[in-house]
Amino acid sequence: MLRRSIIVASGTLALTLGGHRLLPELGGFTPVLESLLPWLGAAVPVLLVLALATRSWQVIFTALLPATVWAVMFGPAMLRTPPGGPSDLSVATLNVGATNGDSADAVRSVSEGRDLVAVQELTPGGPAAEVLNDRFPHRYRIATVGLWSRFPIAEARKADIGLDWARALRAVVVTPRGRVTVYVMHLASARPGQTDLRDETLTYARRMIDKDESPHLLLLGDLNTATTDRKRSGLVPPLSDAQQEAGAGFGFTWPAAFPVTRPDHILYRGMTATTASVEPAAGSDHRAAVASLRLAA
Structure with missing residues (x-):
């Protein structure tokens, strides 16, 4: 038996x-x-x-x-070992947590040395936004998502991911190596038996990527879609995943106390990931995904 x-x-x-x-x-x-x-x-x-x-x-x-x-x-x-080498951008994305009383400390540590920081579940005018405003000269925020940049932001607008409320943006960042189109997204949640809305927001995201002809493109955010989730195949490819290309291990980010999956992603095209990792963020139920990238010529 x-x-x-x-x-x-x-x-x-x-x-x-x-x-x-x-x-x-x-x-x-x-x-x-x-x-x-x-x-x-x-x-x-x-x-x-x-x-x-x-x-x-x-x-x-x-x-x-x-x-x-x-x-x-x-x-x-x-x-896997990171390929390393020179990089042009250091980026981070973090779901800071809407009820996080330590959000200022969370973004303070995660943003150290970064060129771009994408944040989700922001409290408008809250301590996390204040810290980032002090650290970065350029920013664009809409509702609970935002992007902070060391480089000028030439264009910025809301991005439609099929929700009744704003949870995505598109910005064009002017770096010394050229323009980079950056999407910051917080897609709908996925739970057992409740993935339809998440799947719909993924479809919207893929349509935007397909229509966008930018040679250098980043998609940062809480996509509520794990690396091994079949639905993420709608984004990777055509995009590449920084953790899969240049990170050691699985890079799990949620839940922060004992991560078992990775809903937070740094996806890109027209670049090469040189390093990728995960960092703790005080008070958040997510860990931050971080990466360094080199722009293609």
């Missing part, structure tokens, strides 16, 4: 990991499951220990299947 259970569990786990995109969405449950996909690997050592206890090579071999699939899927992220 134990042997059969281990074989069934191992086969199911291997198929779920390797074939998760073939699973039906089940009313939005599967995309949420995909957000936690790397954590399914926690079952691998348990299955291996149980398999070894049976002393059956057939069972042990079967238990190695999900281990192999997990290693192929996620091993490169664990072994």
